[in-house]
Amino acid sequence: MDLAQALWLGLIQGLTEFLPVSSSAHLILLPRLLGWPDQGLAFDVAVHVGTLLAVLLYFRRQLMPLAANTLQSAWRRERVGDSRLGWAIVLGTVPLVLGALVLADAAETILRRPLVIAAATVGFGILLWVSARRQGGRDERDIGPGAALFIGAAQVLAIIPGTSRSGITMTAALWLGLDATAAARFSFLLSIPAIALAGAWKALQLAGASVPVHWGMFGVGVGVAGVSAYLCIGAFLALVARVGMTPFVIYRVGLGLILFWLFAVR
Known part of the structure; x- marks a missing residue:
């Protein structure tokens, strides 16, 4: 991997992680389309x-009070401030951990195939459109234990590249009657333990790896992804409040059809 590849992949990750379009699919497909080696x-x-x-x-500004309320709730065994939202994040993470243990090997091999990505991109894009038509006026603070587990179980599907972790959690939240902005905010909050756990697990594997790790290129990718993602979050929340999910559904279906043409028809 060279500097240009690290820069472009970091930018793609930052711009697509919090959009319902699957950052993993883009990270896999861009090197294939440009003839780069798979970055792994x-x-x-x-x-x-x-x-x-x-x-x-x-x-x-929200996370510290949220964590404090949740810990106080655990100690007092009663609801404290926004502790219901904190527990929803905890419960929503449990299915992902269990799913990752079962599907970890497949995530690194057969699930990274272009046709799998194409099918997931189209299929889950259509599902997002269906769910968006069911959205209601509920807020993320209205999510109870059952709804949190449902959204968390849906999140397991994000192990399939092309699904989109943010996309599938928004889809599940919209299906349950949250409005689009609330669904997006909960998806972003739920991403925190999901990404942290995945990063910690892979870091442990890399620490004992015998193959060389290009930490400098990793650092470039992390930095570019972080800056672009921060700018993207606010822009996405403003956009989805105005126009909803339709533009992202159109993008997903169009991208998926192009991928089918590139890898199956041509």
């Missing part, structure tokens, strides 16, 4: 850490 899942996880730093910074 380790680099993909590294640039996801850049977007983790971005979402922590963006929601910094």
